[in-house]
Amino acid sequence: MRSRYVDAEAAHFQQTLTSRGVAETVAARTYTARLLGQDASLVLHGGGNTSAKGVERDVFGEGVEVLYIKGSGSDLASIEPAGHPAVRLATLRKLRSLPALTDEQMVNELRLALLDAHAPNPSVETLLHAWLPARFVDHTHADAVLSIADQPDAERICSHVYGRGLVWVPYVMPGFELAKRCSDAFDAVVKKGETPTLIVLEKHGIFTFGETAKESYEAMIAAVTRAERYLTDSRRTTSFLPGQISPAGSLASSRHMLWGNSDRARLLPRIRGVLAKLAGEAGESGPLLSVRTTDTVLSFLERPDAEELVAIGCATPDHVIRTKPTAIFLSKPDYADLDEFRNRVEHAIVQYAHAYDNYFESMCRAKNVQRKKLDPWPRVILLPGVGICAVGRTLKEADIAADIYEHTVQVMTDAADIGTYEPVSRSDLFDMEYWSLEQAKLQLGKKAPAPLSGKIALVTGAASGIGQATAAKLLQLGAHVALLDRDGEALAHVHEGLAAKHGKRTALAITCDVTQSKSVIAATNSAVAFFGGLDIVVSNAGNAPEGRLDTARGEEVLRDSLEINLLAHNHVARAASEVMLAQGTGGVLLFNASKAAFNPGAGFGPYAVAKSALVGLMRQYAVDLGKYGIRSNAVNADRVRTQLFGGGLAESRAKNRGLTVDEYFRSNLLSREVEGEHVADAFVYLALAAVTTGCVITVDGGNSSAFPR
Structure with missing residues (x-):
C-alpha cells in the first residue's frame, strides 16, 4: 500500500483551513482522515474513525483539553473540520474509573462532554481514542488486516506479522467494554517493557497512532502493507481454476464474458419485481439495484467453495447494517430461461427470508431479549457469471452495499487462500445488527419518503423545455430519472445541473434518437442496467411541423411528423412495456400529446394528425396493458x-390568429401563459394517479374548442 501523504499538499490544505479559523490540530486531522476515507481498501461509507487531542478555549477563555473525534456516521472521505467535534478530555478519562457503563449512559455522557451542544454525536469508540495516550489515533477496517484477523489462529498470525509492540484484543462489541479492554491491553504491553505500535481488534479492524497526523497515518499504511505482504507470501495454490464452474445455459459462460446492458436489462427487472412483490411494495415501484462485475468478483463466484464462504457471514460486524448477515448465492442459475430464472430468484428470496426469521427468533430466545425485527429481505444477491447485485431503497444505498460486498469478496478470497475464513459468529452479528447505536447511523439525516421514492422514470426530450422541467420535478419528488435526448451537449449540461442538485446517482443522461427503434432499445437497456428497472415513462420528445395536407410538401412533412410525433412514441412505449411486464409490478406510460389533437389549427395538419393519432396510441396501450397493471395516459x-416554437413557428402561429406572440401564448380562457413546470405537474399527477388510465389531462389555460370528449 502506498502512502498518499504529500507534504506540500498537506501544508497547503492545512493553511487553507487555519486561515478560516480552524485549529491547526483539526486541520492536520482533517487532511489525513480524508486520505484514509478515500482509500476503499481501508474504510467504506462512514466506517472507521479518527481523532486528535488538543486544546480549546471555553466561554471563560480558559484552556480545555479536548478530544477531536469523528462524529458518528460521518464519512471520512469527505469529512469537514466540524466532523470532528470537540469533547472534554478530562470527563472522558474520568469515565475509565467506572466498572461499567450502559450504551445509553455512554452516549449521554459523551453528549454532555461536548463543547458545542449542537455538534454531532461523538463516535461510539470515543472512549477508546480518549484512553490511548497518543495525540493522533486512526482506526480502519482494512481488507488485508481483516483477512488475517478473520482466522481461527489470528492472534498467532498477527504476532508473526507485527511482532513486538502489537496490542492484541480479542473480539468484543464496540463501546465502553471494548475501550476498557483496549486500554488495559495497551497498558499490559507497556508493562512488558515494549512500546505499543498498533492495536489489532480480532475480527474487527486496526488502530494506529502517533504524535502527528502524518505519523499516525503512515503507521496505518505500513501496518496494512505488512498484512498485504503476508497474504502474498502465504497464499497457497488452490485446486480452483477460472472457468472450472460456469452456469448452465448462462449468457455469460465464464468470468471473461463481458456482461452487457441488454443482458442486465433482461435479468434485473425480474429480480426487482420479485423483491417488490415479496416485500409488499406499492405498485409501480421497487428497490434500486446496483451491479458489480469485475474479474475478482466473477472469479470468486466460480470458486467451488464460494457458496460455503458466503454463508459464513460479514468480514467485519460493522458491515451487517448494510449487507445483512449473509448474501444470497444463486447456485447454477439458468439465465437463458427467464421464467425459470425468476422462479429461482423468488424461491431463493423466500428461503432467505425464512432463514432470517429463524435467525432472529433463535437469537432472541438464546439471549432472552425482545427486539423489533428488521425486514428479512436480502441486500446482496450473488449471480455467478454476472456479479454482485446489491439492493437498496435508493441507488446510493444499493451502491454502498455493493461497495462493501465487493471488498468482502476480497477478504473472503484472501482469508480462504491463506487459511480459514472465520469472522465473528452469528450471535455477535445479531448483537451488532440490533445495536441501537449502530441502527442510529442509518437514521442520520433521513427524511420521510418522498412521493416518488422507489420509482424509476425515463423522460425523452429531457434537454430542454417540458422534458427538462418534468425530469427536474420527478427528481425533486424522489424518483431516479434517466434523461434522454438526441442533443448530447445540451443533455450533458442539464444533467450536470440536476445531478449536482439531487445527487449524481439519481440521474442518468443517455443520448438517444427516439425515431430509431434500436437507439430507443439501447437507451432503455442502459437505464435499466443503471437503476434496475423502470416504472414511469414520459414520452415527450417531438416537433411541431406546419404544412397543408393537400400539397405534396404537406404530405412529405406529414410522413416526417408521423415518425417523430407518433411512431417514435411507440418505440419508447414498446421498449418500456417490455421492462414493466418483466417486473410484473405495473407501471405508467405518459405521452405528451397536444391541444391540436382535439382542435387542429389551419396549416398545422402534419402536427395535429400525428398528435391525434398519439392520443389513440395512448388509449390502445391503456386497453391492451391494463390487465397487467400498466397505465397509459396523456x-x-x-x-x-x-x-418547439423556435425557427419562426411562434410568429407564424400567432400571425394565423391575428395576434402578437405574447398574446398568442396567453390566448386561453384564463389569459395565463402555460409554462413547462405546469405540464410537469400534470405528468407527476398522472404518475401518482394509481387508478387512472386512458385519461387525457389538458394543460392549456382553457380552450373550449379542445375540451376532450
Missing part, C-alpha cells in the same frame, strides 16, 4: 414557450 399541453 397530457394535452398548448402554447408552451419552448424550443
Whole structure:
C-alpha cells in the first residue's frame, strides 16, 4: 500500500483551513482522515474513525483539553473540520474509573462532554481514542488486516506479522467494554517493557497512532502493507481454476464474458419485481439495484467453495447494517430461461427470508431479549457469471452495499487462500445488527419518503423545455430519472445541473434518437442496467411541423411528423412495456400529446394528425396493458414557450390568429401563459394517479374548442 501523504499538499490544505479559523490540530486531522476515507481498501461509507487531542478555549477563555473525534456516521472521505467535534478530555478519562457503563449512559455522557451542544454525536469508540495516550489515533477496517484477523489462529498470525509492540484484543462489541479492554491491553504491553505500535481488534479492524497526523497515518499504511505482504507470501495454490464452474445455459459462460446492458436489462427487472412483490411494495415501484462485475468478483463466484464462504457471514460486524448477515448465492442459475430464472430468484428470496426469521427468533430466545425485527429481505444477491447485485431503497444505498460486498469478496478470497475464513459468529452479528447505536447511523439525516421514492422514470426530450422541467420535478419528488435526448451537449449540461442538485446517482443522461427503434432499445437497456428497472415513462420528445395536407410538401412533412410525433412514441412505449411486464409490478406510460389533437389549427395538419393519432396510441396501450397493471395516459399541453416554437413557428402561429406572440401564448380562457413546470405537474399527477388510465389531462389555460370528449 502506498502512502498518499504529500507534504506540500498537506501544508497547503492545512493553511487553507487555519486561515478560516480552524485549529491547526483539526486541520492536520482533517487532511489525513480524508486520505484514509478515500482509500476503499481501508474504510467504506462512514466506517472507521479518527481523532486528535488538543486544546480549546471555553466561554471563560480558559484552556480545555479536548478530544477531536469523528462524529458518528460521518464519512471520512469527505469529512469537514466540524466532523470532528470537540469533547472534554478530562470527563472522558474520568469515565475509565467506572466498572461499567450502559450504551445509553455512554452516549449521554459523551453528549454532555461536548463543547458545542449542537455538534454531532461523538463516535461510539470515543472512549477508546480518549484512553490511548497518543495525540493522533486512526482506526480502519482494512481488507488485508481483516483477512488475517478473520482466522481461527489470528492472534498467532498477527504476532508473526507485527511482532513486538502489537496490542492484541480479542473480539468484543464496540463501546465502553471494548475501550476498557483496549486500554488495559495497551497498558499490559507497556508493562512488558515494549512500546505499543498498533492495536489489532480480532475480527474487527486496526488502530494506529502517533504524535502527528502524518505519523499516525503512515503507521496505518505500513501496518496494512505488512498484512498485504503476508497474504502474498502465504497464499497457497488452490485446486480452483477460472472457468472450472460456469452456469448452465448462462449468457455469460465464464468470468471473461463481458456482461452487457441488454443482458442486465433482461435479468434485473425480474429480480426487482420479485423483491417488490415479496416485500409488499406499492405498485409501480421497487428497490434500486446496483451491479458489480469485475474479474475478482466473477472469479470468486466460480470458486467451488464460494457458496460455503458466503454463508459464513460479514468480514467485519460493522458491515451487517448494510449487507445483512449473509448474501444470497444463486447456485447454477439458468439465465437463458427467464421464467425459470425468476422462479429461482423468488424461491431463493423466500428461503432467505425464512432463514432470517429463524435467525432472529433463535437469537432472541438464546439471549432472552425482545427486539423489533428488521425486514428479512436480502441486500446482496450473488449471480455467478454476472456479479454482485446489491439492493437498496435508493441507488446510493444499493451502491454502498455493493461497495462493501465487493471488498468482502476480497477478504473472503484472501482469508480462504491463506487459511480459514472465520469472522465473528452469528450471535455477535445479531448483537451488532440490533445495536441501537449502530441502527442510529442509518437514521442520520433521513427524511420521510418522498412521493416518488422507489420509482424509476425515463423522460425523452429531457434537454430542454417540458422534458427538462418534468425530469427536474420527478427528481425533486424522489424518483431516479434517466434523461434522454438526441442533443448530447445540451443533455450533458442539464444533467450536470440536476445531478449536482439531487445527487449524481439519481440521474442518468443517455443520448438517444427516439425515431430509431434500436437507439430507443439501447437507451432503455442502459437505464435499466443503471437503476434496475423502470416504472414511469414520459414520452415527450417531438416537433411541431406546419404544412397543408393537400400539397405534396404537406404530405412529405406529414410522413416526417408521423415518425417523430407518433411512431417514435411507440418505440419508447414498446421498449418500456417490455421492462414493466418483466417486473410484473405495473407501471405508467405518459405521452405528451397536444391541444391540436382535439382542435387542429389551419396549416398545422402534419402536427395535429400525428398528435391525434398519439392520443389513440395512448388509449390502445391503456386497453391492451391494463390487465397487467400498466397505465397509459396523456397530457394535452398548448402554447408552451419552448424550443418547439423556435425557427419562426411562434410568429407564424400567432400571425394565423391575428395576434402578437405574447398574446398568442396567453390566448386561453384564463389569459395565463402555460409554462413547462405546469405540464410537469400534470405528468407527476398522472404518475401518482394509481387508478387512472386512458385519461387525457389538458394543460392549456382553457380552450373550449379542445375540451376532450
